[in-house]
Amino acid sequence: MTNAKLGDALRLLGLDRATVRVYLALLEKAPAPLTEIAAAAGLDGAALVTAYDALVDAGLASAAEGDSGVVAPVPPAAGLEALARRRAAEVEESRIAVGGAFESFRRQRLAAYNDGLVEIVTGEAVGPRIRQAWTSAREQIRQFESPPYFPLATATDDALATLARGVTQRVVYSRASLEHPGHLKNVIEPCVNAGEQARVLPTVPVKLVIIDEAYALVSLSIKEADVHNTMLVVQPCGLLSALMALFEQSWHNALPFHGSTARPGGLAPADRRLLWLLAGGAGDEVIAHELGISRRTLFRRLQILMARLGAANRFQMALQAQRNGWL
Structure with a gap:
């Protein structure tokens, strides 16, 4: 990974530019005295101390003993996990803050615009x-x-x-x-x-x-x-x-569900109701209950209607009934 991409990755984890520069210098020069790292990063004084302390706090570098102490990076797994969790928490807080601000805006704007739409x-x-x-x-x-x-x-x-x-x-x-x-x-x-x-x-x-x-x-x-x-x-x-x-x-x-109030072809009202229910997807028990008949009687009437329409099954019967204006 190039230094530029690595720097972008570190900034996404919440490290500022100065801290990133020190870490990149650390990867290039360490183990080395802190003064050498400072020279490579182009930092000194308070800026260097702040940046290096941030690396130590993040679990990415060993603590330095004085300005001339030898320093080195440490295995980053634990530090990166902590940084990622901290960053995720900050993003979630930002999401809640922005969402809450917009919701407040929406309520005020809608109330000012027209409170009677709904x-x-x-x-x-x-x-x-x-x-x-x-x-x-x-x-x-x-x-x-x-x-x-x-x-x-x-x-x-x-x-x-x-x-x-x-x-x-x-x-x-x-x-x-x-x-x-x-x-x-x-x-x-x-x-x-x-x-x-x-x-x-x-x-x-x-x-x-x-x-x-x-x-x-x-x-x-x-x-x-x-x-x-x-x-x-x-x-x-x-x-x-x-x-x-x-x-x-x-x-x-x-x-x-219904196309005509007449009784085409002499169709009885009860048979017309049966076809309505069947076309509507009602089950056999519901149809029998609505017509006040037994399931056996229902099946017999269905057979009669299918024979009258020349249909081999219920689907064909529904199609023929619709063509004849019975639905």
């Missing part, structure tokens, strides 16, 4: 704010829907009233929504039959309601505890634009 709503205020959102919609509501649910008794009535006012409602349901006890029958199907456009994904990235292009409600739900008592209200900003783009991409990738 509002936090908690506890009992969540329900009224959700109702207000549905009431305020004028053109379109876009929603990611998944458990856990806020205990709002009027939620389905509010959604139906919004649809009755002519507001377009597009909802991407998670598979967990279809499997949530009673949710399909009491919430999803009434809204779909009232004109809601629904699609299904295995999971949704976040619980979300976008009201027109005015603002969004983002739930801070805790799935493990089945808690939904905090949400963010996001006003027009880059975050709202990102949420709208996320919804549109997810909508594009989701499977249509």
Whole structure:
């Protein structure tokens, strides 16, 4: 390694330039009297004493006895380890200091710029704010829907009233929504039959309601505890634009849950529900429970539907059902 690179390496460990010069001279001349090392490093007096003492403290050189004492470098392993640890601690302190300074700046700047871009709503205020959102919609509501649910008794009535006012409602349901006890029958199907456009994904990235292009409600739900008592209200900003783009991409990738309220080809409502659940990814036990039938009866009805559609398996049946407008 050249002296220049070695000097850079030593400075990275926290040694100043004078100390580095003394160490390089030590490697070149030692063992030698300290006066000879001083001459090679171009230092004398207090500057020399300070630099050499720093090497001794760092565990890189032996102590000198007087100005003319013979000195030499020592094996650096222990000293380098101590220097590296000290340097790491200093870097960590610097990182914390800079991060804290920027966080303080960010809070002050955002507060001065606009403190209302994101509002936090908690506890009992969540329900009224959700109702207000549905009431305020004028053109379109876009929603990611998944458990856990806020205990709002009027939620389905509010959604139906919004649809009755002519507001377009597009909802991407998670598979967990279809499997949530009673949710399909009491919430999803009434809204779909009232004109809601629904699609299904295995999971949704976040619980979300976008009201027109005015603002969004983002739930801070805790799935493990089945808690939904905090949400963010996001006003027009880059975050709202990102949420709208996320919804549109997810909508594009989701499977249509319902295409027509008619009964094409004489399809019975129960069979149509069966196909909806199957297309949504619900398991056999969930489908049987929702339809109020046994697993054996479910398998028999699936066989009848597959024969009617000329399908050899469930995947082909889903494709044929979609082509026939049954989904």
